[in-house]
Amino acid sequence: MLAKTLLSLGLWLQFAAGQDTPKRGPQPSLSGSEGDLLFLLDSSGSVSNYEFSRVKEFIWDLIRPFTFGPNDVQTSIIHISTTPTMEFPFDRYLSSGTVQQAIRDTQQLMGDTNTGKALSYAKEKLFSNEAGARPDVPKVMVWVTDGFSTDDISEPMQLLKDMGVTVFIVSTGRGNYLELSAAASQPPEKHLHFVDVDDLPIITKELQDAISDAVQANRLRAVDITSSSFRLMWPQVLSQETGYYTLEYSPVDDPSRKRTKQVPGAHTTLVLSDLSPETTYQVALIPESNVHYIPPQTTKVTTLAGKMCTTLSGWEGTTELTHAASPGPQEISPAQVLISKSKPHSFHVSWAPTPDSVTGYQILYGPLPGNSVELLEVDGSRNGTVVGNLVPNTTYLVTVTAVYKSGQEKSLSAKACTQEGE
Missing domain, CATH: 3.40.50.410 (von Willebrand factor, type A domain)
Known part of the structure; x- marks a missing residue:
């Protein structure tokens, strides 16, 4: 431990002094x-x-x-x-x-x-x-x-x-x-x-x-890949005046499901959504130039595993004051609800932030479509819990409500899917 500490200190002093850092090989x-x-x-x-x-x-x-x-x-x-x-x-x-x-x-x-x-x-x-x-x-x-x-x-x-x-x-x-x-x-x-x-x-x-x-130059690429969407980005080779793009995409193993979009020439990015999980898509971006021929660009993108469930970010429940106390600092709803570790009969729900003014959280969940709702109550110091006893291959609506010391309540909802299985 002492040797490691002395070595780290020596490297730090050497770098801080503007000397060459140690050679790590070509x-x-x-x-x-x-x-x-x-x-x-x-x-x-x-x-x-x-x-x-x-x-x-x-x-x-x-x-x-x-x-x-x-x-x-x-x-x-x-x-x-x-x-x-x-x-x-x-x-x-x-x-x-x-x-x-x-x-x-x-x-x-x-x-x-x-x-x-x-x-x-x-x-x-x-x-x-x-x-x-x-x-x-x-x-x-x-x-x-x-x-x-x-x-x-x-x-x-x-x-x-x-x-x-x-x-x-x-x-x-x-x-x-x-x-x-x-x-x-x-x-x-x-x-x-x-x-x-x-x-x-x-x-x-x-x-x-x-x-x-x-940062690969002149290349159609995909970022922000999820189980049901991804964002395409490409270098600008057209303008609004010189043409437009034809975008074609389809699952590699099912070309008959090909979809086509027309994209203005000034655009360099586009989000494709409503895609299937764990599916490889063949994507072609074809510049339709009225000036000269520009070759198409192609790429393959594989969506992530999981069902087509997405967080309903930005949805807030109604606020209720349960007593006539003077208003304190503004309470905020959970800004994020994250569903993870999905199994046939359970999934994990977590949320953020967790302010000190929260006394507890209420987690309401029920299958979609349906009218049955279950309630879990969690201490205010926690930022997650496991929801169990669920039905396999089912979509649930999950609502996390923060209960504040002032009596106010703020909520945020998300969809969650259980996995197939017994």
Whole structure:
């Protein structure tokens, strides 16, 4: 243990002093990639100097194989602090050597952990022409966090993902899984990593490969893959004036179920929904240009396992005040209801957030369609429970209600499916 501690301290001091990091052997160059890669770096006072230096070393190692340039990968860093700060724009450093030196020179700012502000800053400022971002290349963000934020991240993160940004999250140990899995691109097992700050090298190669997949140039690709949907993204080769796209997709093993959509030429992304679970789809994007021939792009996408059940996010039950007390701080409904570990006769229900002002949770569940409803009551300190004695291969409506000390109640519902079996 002492030897490991001394070795880690030595590496930290060496990196902090701007010296070369230890050689880890040659790495293959990841050429043929084109994209804007943003690192959201927790620079607040909740991170120790040691942790900050280890994260810098991790980022330094992560970008080593990429080729940087105006027609390759560009990168930038935003500091999470009291006020978001851009360390450097995308188009400032256009070689591996200058990028790596800029990362070495990055200094911690301290201050509050206002991650939500940094995300909003990224949307409004950084992914723009003035910050050197390019309009027609893939956008990737890697957020390295200790899991703590003093402001809300859900809305600004969703706005970034709606812009087509692929979000990877690396938490060094204290993050809320429900919150972070909702914030990362889907599926979370490919975009969310929990790892101790001293073990970051363990995930370097896996994350390099995932980023490389996301920034492959001139390629039709799928992100946010679920059991019933995925989002397609492609480089812009048309405009509203020069043509449109014909999109064709069908299950590989049943081409007769082919569907066709017409997509405006200015679009570079589209969500396909109402798909079958565990099914591989053949997708073809055909540019219909009125200027010159542009070859079609194709890809295959496999949906995740599970039934076609999705969270009904945003639905709130009615609020009732059971006494005439003066109103306190605004109570909020559960922001997320997650169904997992589905079996023929049970599934696990979890929710977030879990405020201290909640005295308990009520879980109402019943089959769809149907009028029968069962009730479970859970202590306010818990954020999940198992619902059992269910019927196999059945869809249930699950409603989680937070009961507050003030008497208010707030609810959120989701659909859940039990698996086939006896």
